[in-house]
Amino acid sequence: MTTFLLQFAYDRRDLRPTFRDPHIEYIANLHKQGKVVMGGPFTDATGGVIIFRAPDEAAAWQLVHADPYVIENVIGDLRLREWSVTVPSDE
Template identity: 45%
Template sequence: MHYVALLTIVDADLNAKVRPAHLDYLDKLYKENKVVMAGPFADKKGGMVIYRADSAEEAQKLAEADPVVAEGARTLELREWNPLQFPLA
């Protein structure tokens, strides 16, 4: 299952401080096949992570353990996502 984490910056200074740990965390999860894709929004107000997890509980734990969330630099909105499979029937 896929889950989308919308991460809105609420403390820019703290976000800048914690961002290297955030990127290391995402890289680790990507190598573990738990992150599908991630990146910042063009408006620089936050970013998005697409997690691959076996349950909503697992996705919640992964997202909450992200240093930018755990340290309070960003808010977290986590939603289950059902990507379309192409070609469409």
Template identity: 45%
Template sequence: MALFVLTYGYNDTPLRAERRDDHLAHLNKLFEEGSLVAAGPYTDLTAGMIVLQAEDETAAQALVDQDPYTRLQVTRDRQLRQWRVTVGSLGSG
């Protein structure tokens, strides 16, 4: 399994608050399945980051595409990149 980091900003939309529970439910499901390592917003709440485990970039992108925030365009400037941990450890990657 490889690690992938998704970074993103937020669009100015009421859907962010309205669909937050759906977004968190999606993230919790991924965590329970072992696909999510960590997720959360930056402290200024203007953007966030998600660390995923997946077989490849296509599989990681599919996880991102299932997120209600992605489907509803709550997030913007999404960037998904494979990440190699050099020091320390996260997940099983």
């Protein structure tokens, strides 16, 4: 599995409370499946980061686009980058 880092910005902060529970449920479910390592908002509430594990970039984008926050345009400026994790090592 490859690690991907998603950085995003809140486009519609006013919609955040409405779709927060479905978003958290979705991300928590992916975490249980081993597809999300961690995630959360920046302390200044401008956006956040989610770290995904997926076989390839296309699969990672599928996970991103199924998130209720993405579907409902709560977040945007999506930047997905393959990330080479050095510490901790999988070895």
